[in-house]
Amino acid sequence: MSDQYGHWVFKKNLGRGGFGVVSLWFNEETQENIAIKECQLHNTSDKMRTWWKAEVDIMGRLEHDNLIRALPVPPELAPEPSQPPKLAMEFCEGGDLRKVLNLPQNCLGLSEKEIRQLASGIGSAINYLHKHRITHRDLKPENIVLKTVAGRTLYKIIDLGYAKELDINSLCNSFVGTVKYLAPELFISKPYSKAVDYWSLGVVVYECITGYRPFLPDTPPVEWHREVSKKSPEDISARYNNDKSQVIFSKKLPASNHLCKPLAEHFELWLQLMLRWEPKARGSSRFNCFEILEQICSLQVISILNVEKNSLLSYPVKKEDSIRDIMQLVSTQTEIPEDEQFLIDTAGFRIDPEEPALKFCSDHLSEELSVFLFRAGMMEIQERDNYNLPSNVNTIVKQPTVLLGPKGHRRAWAETVYWITEEAKIYHRLMLAHGAALLNMMQDNSKLLRQKSKMETEIFQLVACQEFFKNSLEFDINKCKESLEFSTHLNSVGGQRIMETWTELSIRFNAPHSLVERGKSLVEGIADMNAAVLSLQRRPDGTHMQVNKLKEFEEKAKKLYDWFIHANDPDTIDHTKMVNLIAMCFCQRDELTKTLYNHIRNIRDQQTESETIFNASEQFLHDVKEAREQLSTLQRQRQETLWSIIRNPHQQQQTSAGELDNTIQYLPSLSSNLESVQLLMDCREYSQKTTTMLKDMLKEQEQSMVYFSSPENNK
Structure with missing residues (x-):
């Protein structure tokens, strides 16, 4: 056979089929590769020639992605009329x-x-x-x-x-x-x-x-x-x-x-x-x-790494299944209650139980892990499933010189390659879980830092509101004193009691102060936690190198296996080299487990503390909101009391007493020891000067209401 016909160049023989030899040809002009199958003429029976022609005929009529595709035979490579037909096929570069x-x-x-x-x-x-x-x-x-x-x-x-x-x-x-x-x-x-x-x-x-x-x-x-x-x-x-x-x-x-x-x-x-x-x-x-x-x-499967046991949980998923359905299966298999299951994805985001489970199924042509299971709260490390060596591997570990025969020897070494490969895969998954937990912690920390900023703003505004309220009381008290000096009508039990009540409120209104101190303590706690998170973001010493070491053991085991199956007399080879790899893999695996789990445990403990302080900060913000609403309500009711005096001076005795009584009752937690104020105003008309003073007070109170309704003005 010539090495070249026209632009077609013979490259190599690919193998032998049922009746012929398959060779690879390359077209120098089109850069195309094709496989040519030729029937062997020597020692070919009539029956085989018939089968050969049937193959050529069948191949020419079939068309399917998973059947080799027949191609027209190039004219330069066509057989002579007296020769059997040739079969041209697409070239599959991946081998058999x-x-x-x-x-x-x-x-x-x-x-x-x-x-x-x-x-x-x-x-x-x-x-x-x-x-x-x-x-x-x-x-x-x-x-x-x-x-x-x-x-x-x-x-x-x-x-x-x-x-x-x-x-x-x-x-x-x-x-x-x-x-x-x-x-x-x-x-x-x-x-x-x-x-x-x-x-x-x-x-x-x-x-x-x-x-x-x-x-x-x-x-x-x-x-x-x-x-x-x-x-x-x-x-x-x-x-x-x-x-x-x-x-x-x-x-x-x-x-x-x-x-x-x-x-x-x-x-x-x-x-x-x-x-x-x-x-x-x-x-x-x-x-x-x-x-x-x-x-x-095409079965859709969701795979979840149970981090506590470093074991893989896999469940088939239907279109209608939600993550909550999967959590029920997890609870049955692992005895981790649903309310204690903490599921996160590879990006560290908490998974909503109502999300469709299909969303977290890996592509059935992919083997990437997408879900990690932690137990809520403190982490408990448990013994991993499938910890024991395969039986044949255990045999050569105990007796490195034992003779198992060619097939037994090969099986033991194959199981060793499998075991070391699985160890590398298992701890690669654990590293992924560590990375997901780290990302989740960083997200929680970012949320806490935003909460810290919000708390600092609220503390500033609360202090400003408190100061404004106290200044307003002082202003009211001073004006009340002036009115008592100019009006004999106000120089009565009612007027005197108003001034005494406002004076006592200005002294005893200390609730916002304790709230502010609580907020400052939480802010300091978040700052300390942020420093701890920054420290935990650093990868544990040597873990990445250890994972690479496990991969090195895997490659060494594969090379040893390849050397064994190509050896002239493999049955005489002892198992010492392979057993040494097993021992080193054990040591590296245990060291890696200890280091990674300690770091993951620290991350989870940090997240537990983060959740606690976040809940405390949420309660603080709620309490601040209530305190500001109380201050605003007090201002409003005092203002309404003064307006009622101006609008209905002849009813000031009843109105003033009722309004101030409501004001005091609204703040039982702020001044629980204050006596009920009974305003007994016995005059029907104020002097002109008293009216002017009251109008001044009302103007100032209107400004205060604008202030409380727009806290950002305090900045």
Whole structure:
């Protein structure tokens, strides 16, 4: 084969399909890459040639985002008339799924985001094929490739070399496909239908979740069929015990996977449907198995970090659910009452229980955490769930030189990589919780500082009102003395009692003074709290470096695992290096936990104090408002008393007595020991001078009312 035809340049061989070789070609003019699949002519039977032509024909008729897209063969690369047809396809730069699964970080399965994308896409593609009466018959990781489109990974099925067009409910007898992913009926040459794709899809999805195939991987076919046939309809996995004397079946996924709990439970039920031994029962349900899979992959889940236990709580969310509904579930699971649940988002804002829960669900293609749960009040640190090491990891920690066999050795190291990776993720989440708590504290502090400014203004205005009130009383007293000197009518019991009452009020009105002192004390407390908050804003020493250290351990564990699986004689390698990483990870994790939790506890204690002082400041502002209203009311009633004297001098005896009596009764807390004032005015007419004095007093009182109704004038 030449390396160049026209503008098309051969780059490399990509792999082998069912009947041919796939190569990569690059167009120097258009900068386009395409994959060309050519049928191998040597040792090719007539049957294989027929299958090859069928693949080319099928590929040309199909169009689905998750099926490899067929392209026109460039004229420069077209086959000779005597040669079999070529198949041109889009190039998927991400390689095949097998290469992805072999990466150290995926040794125990893909991430939740990747599983959602893969299961949804491949399930949709198989459903599309079945609707077009096509059974793939050879679904496996090697026949799934990855392509990035608009920043999103698409998983595409390739190699339809064994695909067969079937009539509805038709059965086929030919034995094709890859043994490790074959449905059970194919081992005994029983007729089969599209249900074989259900089994293969279930096996692929299980492997992507866990990192290994579900039923006795690497067991010879005859033994495999004999043992796995004993499974119940709901069993989704089987493994040998340590001495290989017994097969252990399970209806659950292993704990070491990257799925949240609700998603794992849904996948378990779906896998029980897809991995049934009997073909007629496989995939059968009241609902289409592909529709069920799509619902699972699009499931909305809210994830909440319970900071006290450093454990993740996950709940499926419906459209009508509110945060209060989620809080009820949290209360049941954690025994934290709803009224003690303090929920904040990543920005540190308190979450309203009436908000829709969907608002706080991460995009199902994202794994970012968005909600953090604290217990209101003082924080109690509890033991974290899943603290123990996985069983295989615990074995090598206790016996670093133990020989577990190639598969057991690999599983133990894979679980170690998973455990160290999870530790880094768990404490990354704890750092996010720390950051959210810090932001929430800063928001509370900003609110307190605004409250402090408001209190200082109110204190200033209250002092000004108090001084103005006292000055007004002094003015009234002086005018009253002058009127008594010029009028024998006022020189009576009533006039004398008015002057005595006002004099006593000016001396004994001390309530605003104690209120002012209380306000000043609160202002000083807020200033001290602000200084403490500024100190807490600094990151705890070394925590960021420790998190980076955990990531370093994760990378070292992955490199050790990669070195192990490529070693010539891996079974002879002891576990010392991996065990050392485990020990160092333990130490760093515990140190990080202690430092972060101490700082988070200090933040929460500060917030508790902040809430207390804020409530006290709110009460202070309420009391200031009442005091100012009392002062304003006193001024108003005194003014009305004087006006009534001018308007009805002949009724001044009754009116004056009633008005002043009401004035004194309005302030029982300010002058509770004052006697009731009875004004007995016995004269019917005032002298001209007394009237003039009263008018002067009223003018001054009108000015005071304007003053009290507009406190900002005091500035």
